[in-house]
Amino acid sequence: xxxxxxxxxxxxxxxxxxxxxxxxxxxxxxxxxxxxxxxxxxxxxxxxxxxxxxxxxxxxxxxxxxxxxxxxxxxxxxxxxxxxxxxxxxxxxxxxxxxxxxxxxxxxxxxxxxxxxxxxxxxxxxxxxxxxxxxxxxxxxxxxxxxxxxxxxxxxxxxxxxxxxxxxxxxxxxxxxxxxxxxxxxxxxxxxxxxxxxxxxxxxxxxxxxxxxxxxxxxxxxxxxxxxxxxxxxxxxxxxxxxxxxxxxxxxxxxxxxxxxxxxxxxxxxxxxxxxxxxxxxxxxxxxxxxxxxxxxxxxxxxxxxxxxxxxxxxxxxxxxxxxxxxxxxxxxxxxxxxxxxxxxxxxxx
Amino acid sequence: xxxxxxxxxxxxxxxxxxxxxxxxxxxxxxxxxxxxxxxxxxxxxxxxxxxxxxxxxxxxxxxxxxxxxxxxxxxxxxxxxxxxxxxxxxxxxxxxxxxxxxxxxxxxxxxxxxxxxxxxxxxxxxxxxxxxxxxxxxxxxxxxxxxxxxxxxxxxxxxxxxxxxxxxxxxxxxxxxxxxxxxxxxxxxxxxxxxxxxxxxxxxxxxxxxxxxxxxxxxxxxxxxxxxxxxxxxxxxxxxxxxxxxxxxxxxxxxxxxxxxxxxxxxxxxxxxxxxxxxxxxxxxxxxxxxxxxxxxxxxxxxxxxxxxxxxxxxxxxxxxxxxxxxxxxxxxxxxxxxxxxxxxxxxxx
Numbered sequence: 297x298x299x300x301x302x303x304x305x306x307x308x309x310x311x312x313x314x315x316x317x318x319x320x321x322x323x324x325x326x327x328x329x330x331x332x333x334x335x336x337x338x339x340x341x342x343x344x345x346x347x348x349x350x351x352x353x354x355x356x357x358x359x360x361x362x363x364x365x366x367x368x369x370x371x372x373x374x375x376x377x378x379x380x381x382x383x384x385x386x387x388x389x390x391x392x393x394x395x396x397x398x399x400x401x402x403x404x405x406x407x408x409x410x411x412x413x414x415x416x417x418x419x420x421x422x423x424x425x426x427x428x429x430x431x432x433x434x435x436x437x438x439x440x441x442x443x444x445x446x447x448x449x450x451x452x453x454x455x456x457x458x459x460x461x462x463x464x465x466x467x468x469x470x471x472x473x474x475x476x477x478x479x480x481x482x483x484x485x486x487x488x489x490x491x492x493x494x495x496x497x498x499x500x501x502x503x504x505x506x507x508x509x510x511x512x513x514x515x516x517x518x519x520x521x522x523x524x525x526x527x528x529x530x531x532x533x534x535x536x537x538x539x540x541x542x543x544x545x546x547x548x549x550x551x552x553x554x555x556x557x558x559x560x561x562x563x564x565x566x567x568x569x570x571x572x573x574x575x576x577x578x579x580x581x582x583x584x585x586x587x588x589x590x591x592x593x594x595x596x597x598x599x600x601x602x603x604x605x606x607x608x609x610x611x612x613x614x615x616x617x618x619x620x621x622x623x624x625x626x627x628x629x630x631x632x633x634x635x636x637x638x639x640x641x642x643x644x645x646x
Numbered sequence: 647x648x649x650x651x652x653x654x655x656x657x658x659x660x661x662x663x664x665x666x667x668x669x670x671x672x673x674x675x676x677x678x679x680x681x682x683x684x685x686x687x688x689x690x691x692x693x694x695x696x697x698x699x700x701x702x703x704x705x706x707x708x709x710x711x712x713x714x715x716x717x718x719x720x721x722x723x724x725x726x727x728x729x730x731x732x733x734x735x736x737x738x739x740x741x742x743x744x745x746x747x748x749x750x751x752x753x754x755x756x757x758x759x760x761x762x763x764x765x766x767x768x769x770x771x772x773x774x775x776x777x778x779x780x781x782x783x784x785x786x787x788x789x790x791x792x793x794x795x796x797x798x799x800x801x802x803x804x805x806x807x808x809x810x811x812x813x814x815x816x817x818x819x820x821x822x823x824x825x826x827x828x829x830x831x832x833x834x835x836x837x838x839x840x841x842x843x844x845x846x847x848x849x850x851x852x853x854x855x856x857x858x859x860x861x862x863x864x865x866x867x868x869x870x871x872x873x874x875x876x877x878x879x880x881x882x883x884x885x886x887x888x889x890x891x892x893x894x895x896x897x898x899x900x901x902x903x904x905x906x907x908x909x910x911x912x913x914x915x916x917x918x919x920x921x922x923x924x925x926x927x928x929x930x931x932x933x934x935x936x937x938x939x940x941x942x943x944x945x946x947x948x949x950x951x952x953x954x955x956x957x958x959x960x961x962x963x964x965x966x967x968x969x970x971x972x973x974x975x976x977x978x979x980x981x982x983x984x985x986x987x988x989x990x991x992x993x994x995x996x
Contacts, residue, residue: 413844441902451838454846488801488890494763496804496887521894525902537846538888540838544871545892549899552791552875557907 308338309625311618312394312403315345316372317410319608322350325409328614329364330357339363339622342403344390346370369393373414375607382414383421391415395422398600405601405621407592409609415602416452416595423600426630428637431460432597433536434604435471436543437590437620440527446472446481447524447532450593451540458501461485461533465506466636467596468531469513474627475620476530484519484529486538494518498535512639588613592620597633601625658688659975661968662744662753665695666722667760669958672700675759678964679714680707689713689972692753694740696720719743723764725957732764733771741765745772748950755951755971757942759959765952766802766945773950776980778987781810782947783886784954785821786893787940787970790877796822796831797874797882800943801890808851811835811883815856816986817946818881819863824977825970826880834869834879836888844868848885862989938963942970947983951975 315322341364397403433449472481487495591613605617691714747753783799822831837845941963955967
């Protein structure tokens with residue numbers, strides 16, 4: 297039985313999980329939930345997926361089984377399905393049913409490692425956009441020199457106008473308060489130079505709106521590509537085209553450089569011995585840049601919390617996406633966005 | 647005396663150097679030229695800058711002094727000067743005089759580590775755009791897993807149409823043939839997904855032009871941000887906004903990760919010992935990703951070769967920019983672009 301946590305002082309949160317999404321599903325989804333459940337006793341998991349496949353895995357995790365249920369469906373959306381086809385044909389897919397659970401108040405958030413386009417289109421259609429938000433965006437957490445920052449949009453909107461970018465700043469601000477628990481997050485607008493005349497028209501107008509109208513935000517001004525990983529600001533705002541390319545460029549570079557270093561250690565008997573001596577300190581470095589520890593992006597700007605895990609996440613990565621989901625539920629991300637929008641409107645009406 | 651290399655079988659190349667541009671000028675410029683001259687006896691250097699400052703450095707490099715001359719000027723363009731002001735006020739600046747030397751046939755290429763915007767605007771005004779090219783672009787060499795690739799545009803054009811992107815592919819193709827000596831360079835268009843429907847209108851139309859009209863190019867199709875460093879293609883085409891941000895994101899990530907590893911080695915006495923054992927192999931890794939070994943971007947699409955060195959390049963970095971310049975002169979980059987344009991027009995007229 298699913299416990300009802302409305303007005304429950306114990307604050308049990310219910311997560312709807314698309315158990316059939318992602319490269320390693322359903323194993324990573326269940327094992328990730330188990331990992332998360334071991335440290336968090338106040339979560340109830342609803343797995344949407346094939347009972348035949350899920351139950352044997354759940355049977356190995358008796359504690360998790362007690363705080364979860366399976367909603368059976370054999371339909372699922374494949375990674376290469378076009379979003380429009382997924383929308384038309386997959387009424388009973390694990391992803392869609394999981395999103396609907398949030399819509400119907402049966403869950404507090406949906407988490408999926410499945411098809412990003414389909415998850416985005418379906419979440420938008422089912423959960424609907426928050427009043428006052430024109431375009432939802434994908435907001436992701438990235439590791440930086442100082443800790444963590446947020447980057448949005450990550451690919452929901454290939455082309456954006458200045459007003460969209462300014463709204464991304466509002467959503468990023470609320471996300472940073474909720475997920476990074478930063479009191480007054482600093483916000484930067486991604487551009488190709490810090491001088492006033494650089495960049496294109498859209499980014500210059502957005503800079504003006506953020507600097508002159510959205511005065512309740514802690515707006516830092518322009519930042520450049522090399523400021524992202526430095527952690528100069530808590531929130532980096534850009535259009536979905538640039539954001540997606542920047543993030544993937546960073547991930548690709550990190551992967552290749554880590555590979556170079558690993559190769560370097562294997563190059564000779566001396567370097568192998570060297571690695572043994574350095575292993576403990578280097579383990580800390582590898583952990584610091586491990587993408588699994590930063591997994592979990594949100595479609596922000598919707599009437600509900602919809603979280604995207606990396607498609608190739610293992611149990612550790614998936615558990616991290618669950619942590620992001622619970623942080624955002626607990627810290628009421630959407631209430632914060634609504635409050636930010638109210639402040640913005642007040643400013644503009646003064 | 648400046649030797650005249652017109653129809654000279656010894657093929658002496660003349661480089662006009664903005665001796666006053668960059669953070670470490672004039673020292674890095676002269677020392678970089680000296681480093682390059684040690685390995686290349688067929689170069690004549692013309693230093694544009696303050697004689698009082700240049701001659702004491704040149705006097706320390708007697709061999710270089712014999713294959714160089716100084717064109718005296720005390721004017722120079724500072725790093726933070728606006729390009730429009732530089733254009734108006736700096737008629738006798740070291741940068742401008744060096745560009746004019748290429749225009750007047752006194753040099754085969756200009757190399758500057760100075761103000762990027764000013765160098766771009768002045769190069770365009772003085773050297774003029776090649777017939778058939780609408781927008782010159784900045785093309786840069788990046789280290790990849792497989793070796794080197796090219797990325798353009800790197801920031802000359804914040805907003806581009808599909809036709810501009812297709813022309814960047816032509817210029818990148820010619821650059822790769824000249825500088826990387828690849829016979830049939832593969833060309834990728836940077837996008838946020840490999841599915842047909844992703845990305846914005848401009849990139850989709852450019853994809854169509856490259857796939858259907860520019861059939862003499864070795865067009866690979868779309869590539870994503872994480873393909874840049876992998877070296878999936880030889881040439882990556884994108885607009886100047888995205889290209890600049892992607893490149894700086896990569897540089898920033900490389901710098902920070904290298905820093906993490908260096909910190910890791912310093913963390914304990916064991917890791918310090920480990921580093922000693924691994925030093926030789928790791929030196930190779932650090933060399934592979936050292937940005938100095940990939941310094942030198944070109945304003946491609948102009949009637950002349952104009953090379954930008956990183957502002958903070960040391961002598962090794964500056965020498966690498968000189969190597970790029972000589973490769974492009976030797977392999978007749980502009981003849982190759984003109985030939986590519988002719989082939990494109992032939993295709994379109996068929």
